[in-house]
Amino acid sequence: MTRPAGRGGAAIDWSEIRRRMADAERALEEQFVPAPGQRRAILEARARALAAGAPAEPGASIEVLEFTLANERYAIESSWVSEVVPLRELTPLPGTPAFVLGIIHLRGEVISVLDLKKFFELPDRGLSDLDKAIVLDDGAMQFAILADAIVGVRRLLLDDVQPPLPTLTDVRADYLLGITRQSEVVLDGRKLLADPAIVVADETGG
Amino acid sequence: MPLDNEAFLKHLLATFRVEADEHLRAMVSLVLELEQPAPAERLPQLVETLFREAHSLKGAARAVGLSEVEAACTALESPLAALKRQEIALSPALLETLDRRIDTLGRLLAGEEAAVPRPPPAEMAPPIEAPAPVGVPAPAVERSERPSSPVPDAAGTVRISTARLTALLVQAEDLLAFKFSAGHLAGELRTLHAEVSEWKKACGTSAREVGILRRMRERAVNGARGERLPSGVDKLCDAVERDERVARSLHERLGRLLRTAEQERRTFGGIVNSLQEDMKQALMQPFAGLLELLPKLVRDLARDSGKQVELCVDGAAIEIDRRILEQMKDPLIHLVRNAIDHGVEVPAERARRGKPPRGRLAIAVTPKDGNQIEVLIADDGAGIDVEKVTAAARKLGLVVPQDAGGLSRDDALALIYESGLSTSAILTDISGRGLGLAIVREKVEKLGGRIAIELPESGGTQFRIVLPTTLANFRGLLVAVGDSQFVLPARSVERVARVESGAIRTVENREAIELEGQAVALVRLSEVLGVPIAAPAGEDDRHVQLAVLASGGKRIAFVVDAVLGDQEVLVKGLGPQLKRVRNIAGATVLGPGRLVPILSVPDLMKSALRARPAAAIPAPESARAPRRAVLVVEDSITSRSLLKNILESSGYDVATAVDGIDALTLLHDRQFDVVVSDVEMPRMDGFDLTAHIRQDRKFAALPVVLVTALESRAHKERGIDVGANAYIVKSSFDQSNLIEAIRRLT
Incomplete structure (x- = not known):
């Protein structure tokens, strides 16, 4: 006598369960092993999608370095980050725009240090430490941006990154990959590094 | 594959x-x-x-x-x-x-x-x-x-790409920074050794006193009731004696370390110097590399302008640093173009003047004393009409007409370097745009050379260029302006001088000073660069320190706060993000990790002319009303300089410390009216610093302002408990609330 396996059910009908699992398995296989014609169609569709440079596949992620700046949380793809160093000595340079804080010396190289708050024209309120320098490098351009604190490195699901809200009208909006659900600002390292506006080239001479 | x-x-x-x-x-x-x-x-x-x-x-x-x-x-x-x-x-x-x-x-x-x-x-x-x-x-x-090229003695040579050679040179130059820092480290060790030496002496004195104490005690023990001395004294005596031993051993070890460091610095310095010398030799190339461009150029130019020119080249085998050779290519080509276009006349004209129809352009390279060579570029053409030059200059507004009468021949000739000046009646595509000679001179001076124009009696024009055979290591004059330091390229510094401020005259709203009987324009480096000047130390307002810079035939005296020294420096670029910064040519490393900007003299000269005419010598008002002194304690360099700037621009005299320990040391050295401190700091935090200040009766009335990222009530209460007078939270920090707090407290 079989009765539905309830909470208090004494007996389990194993044969029934096996049968149902086998059914389910068959159904799954039928769905995923298409007939030869179908297979071709699917493959062609996939090829087209790939050729079109399909949008990030679901589940794709990037590795980011997270940091805080003026009480906000930022992230930047770690492939643009060459290193993070504590800011100890800083030589200010007269005659540079406000977002250039100065230069530092790192293993024989001179690296300029930028304040993103100033570059993004964010309101200058509050006093922050800004004593971690994140060195960004894309092979051609190199500079360091300052952070108050480094949170760490983690993987970020691209699905979690939303395009910036249209209400975000500050300069920053141009340099973002997006904003995460936790309102973490994800910077577009490629854009930041390639931006001509970030280069100081005072051709007016003296 | x-x-x-x-x-x-x-x-x-x-x-x-x-x-x-x-x-x-x-x-x-x-x-x-x-x-x-x-x-x-x-x-x-x-x-x-x-x-x-x-x-x-x-x-x-x-x-x-x-x-x-x-x-x-x-x-x-x-x-x-x-x-x-x-x-x-x-x-x-x-x-x-x-x-x-x-x-x-x-x-x-x-x-x-x-x-x-x-x-x-x-x-x-x-x-x-x-x-x-x-x-x-x-x-x-x-x-x-393949027939061998006319390179002498090709045996035993290898071919190496210039890129690879340059990379090697850069690496050899980078070693210079290590040479400097080895010197710096040895210097630090010497200071440390001297300090430990003092300490050892003090320990020795204490140990002798302890010895006396011990003997007294022994006598007391031998006497009636010796054990009266408390037992702790024994331990104290042991400790003092132990310290004395440690001090002696430390002193000795440091002494050994110092000697080793000095020796290594000398050896290393010697190796780096000879490596650099060898690298320079490897970069030497015969002048022929540059001169062999000329025959074709001369022939083509002559053909195009309907002239006949014979080129005579001498001294092509003389060697010079290839980097100088590369830099000299454009100037040389320019001078050759000039000679053919402006100098040598067409055959008919030459015949009229009784010269052979074929003009002559001679380029001679000769070695000179002291690692220099001279390049003489002489043509037998019409020469330079000094009258025409003066007229052209007057047209450009360069010479005030009444000046021209008294203008010497050399001064008039020097006008030819001025941008925009050309005596050529028509602009040809060869030359005559008048920009060239200014650039030629700038390039030559940049290489550490000089150029002179001569009009020999026999006719024609000759340019005499003196160049160094190797690029000299860059020497710089380290100067202080306010809190900043800068390096001036030593070759552009004509002299430094300390003059009385009373000697500064105002001519047509601009300041000038008389040096060796000549009026020299005077500007303040701080104004030209736009850096804040230091709070007048009040020690000496009656003198000003000058560095007289010369470039492009101009001299300007720049006022600096102090001249700190003259030394060899390694020039580094500012990185790709700072492609060109006005007034700044690069940076150099002085001491471990410390960068100092190197100023660009041509830029400074231009900026100086643009800078607003200086007001009369600023009266040191602060000399009368003593300014309030603030001690800023903050471990973050960014916040530290921000706080310093805010306070200084509000008229405070600011000193800074990096943590509590540092602050306590400063407090004992100097008098402060208020302390502004961060809370979270290494070694000693702001709470402990405040507590220490309050424990010391000397500082009982010294106000303490804590500026902190810790916003919780508990932290605020702790701040009040240890005796802080104000507590400002960083997230809502605003310069007005800080200034307001300080104003209330002092």
Whole structure:
């Protein structure tokens, strides 16, 4: 006598369960092993999608370095980050725009240090430490941006990154990959590094 | 495999380019030689050499699959072959043809950079022979029998790419920074050793006193009731004696370390110096590399302007740093163009003046004393009309008319360097734009050389350029302006001087000072750069420190706060993000990790003229009303300088400390009216610092403002508990609330 396996059910009908699992398995296989014609169609569709440079596949992620700046949380793809160093000595340079804080010396190289708050024209309120320098490098351009604190490195699901809200009208909006659900600002390292506006080239001479 | 082939082909092409360039240059000079009236017996040899050059290049081009180059070589070869077989005679028309074909070849080779090469011969079907002219046997591949170029003693030499050589040089130069920092470290050790030495002496004194104490005690023990001394004293005595031993051993070890460091610094310094010297020697190249461009240039220019010019070159074998040679290319070409365009007259004019129709342009390189060479560029042309120069200058508004009368010949000649000045009535495409000489002089001065124009009695014009044979290590004058330090290139610093401020005169709203009987414009470096000046130390307002800079024929005296020294420095660029910063040419490393900007003198001179006329000497108002002193304690360098700036611009005298311990030391040294401190800091935090301040009766009334990221109530209460007078939370920090708090407290 079989009765539905309830909470208090004494007996389990194993044969029934096996049968149902086998059914389910068959159904799954039928769905995923298409007939030869179908297979071709699917493959062609996939090829087209790939050729079109399909949008990030679901589940794709990037590795980011997270940091805080003026009480906000930022992230930047770690492939643009060459290193993070504590800011100890800083030589200010007269005659540079406000977002250039100065230069530092790192293993024989001179690296300029930028304040993103100033570059993004964010309101200058509050006093922050800004004593971690994140060195960004894309092979051609190199500079360091300052952070108050480094949170760490983690993987970020691209699905979690939303395009910036249209209400975000500050300069920053141009340099973002997006904003995460936790309102973490994800910077577009490629854009930041390639931006001509970030280069100081005072051709007016003296 | 295909990848390897690609790399191989790339390498092959690079090698080919170097080789092709040599062949091309050889051919150009051979054709020029053929143009000269030469003894008949030399002719076959020249033709033969030229033919072989073309032929070798053809073989090489074929090997790397550059068929156009190959065809161009063939086109060059056929008339030469005919010439060799004496089927045709050498004629001006033929020379013209040869010249044109070499030009074509040159353009082809120059354009080859981007060309996509055909697959390498290994994978290729047998190469299709370009149709060979009748009678000329198709040569076998003969790359080896290339006639050697006129480089003296090629045996025992290797070819190295300039890129690799430059990379080596940069690395050798980077070692300089280590040499400097080794010196700095040894200096630090010396200071430390001296300090420990003092400490050892103090310990010695204490130990002697302890010895006396012990003897007294022994006497007391031997006497009646010795044990009265508390037992702790024994321990204290032991501790003092132990310290004394530690101090002695530390002193000795430091002494050894110091000697080793000094010795290593000397050895290392010697090695770096000789490495640099050798690197410089490796970079020496004969002047010929530059001079061999000229015959063709002169011939083409002369032909284009309908003049006849004979070029005489002397001293081509003299060697000079290739970097200087590269930099001199444009100036030299410019001067040669000038000489032909402005100097040498057309044959008819020359005949009228009783000169031979053929003009003469002589370029002579001669070694001079002290690692210098002189390049003399002389033509026998019309010379420079001083009157015309003055008139042109007047037209540009450079000379005030009444000045011109008293203008000496040399002064008038110097005007020729002014931008925009040209005496040429018509602008030709060769020269006459008037910008050139200014740039020539700037380049020469930048290399550490100088240039002079002379108008010899015999006529013509000559430019005398003196250049260093090697690029000297850069020497800089370290100066202080406010809290900042800058390096001025020593070669542009004419002199430094300390003058009385009373000697500064105001002429037409601009300040000037008389130096050696000459009025020199005076500007403040702080104003030109826009850096805040230091709070007047009040020690000496009656004198100002000057650095007189000279560039482009101008002198300006810059007021600095102090001249700190003169030393060798390594020039570094500012990185890709700072492509060009006004007034700043680069940076150098002084001491471990500390960068100091190097100023650009040409920029400074321009900025100085633009800077607003300085107001009369600023009255040191603060000398009368003593300013309130604030001690800022903050571990973050950014916040520290921000706080310092805010407070200084509000009229406070600010000192800074990096943590609580540092602050306590400063507090004992100097008098402060208020302390502004961060809370979270290494070694000693703001709470502990406040507690320490409150414990010391000397500081009982000293107000303490805590500025902190810790916003919780508990933290705030702790702040009040330890005795802080104000608590400002960083997230809501605003400069007005800080200033307000300080104003209330002091």
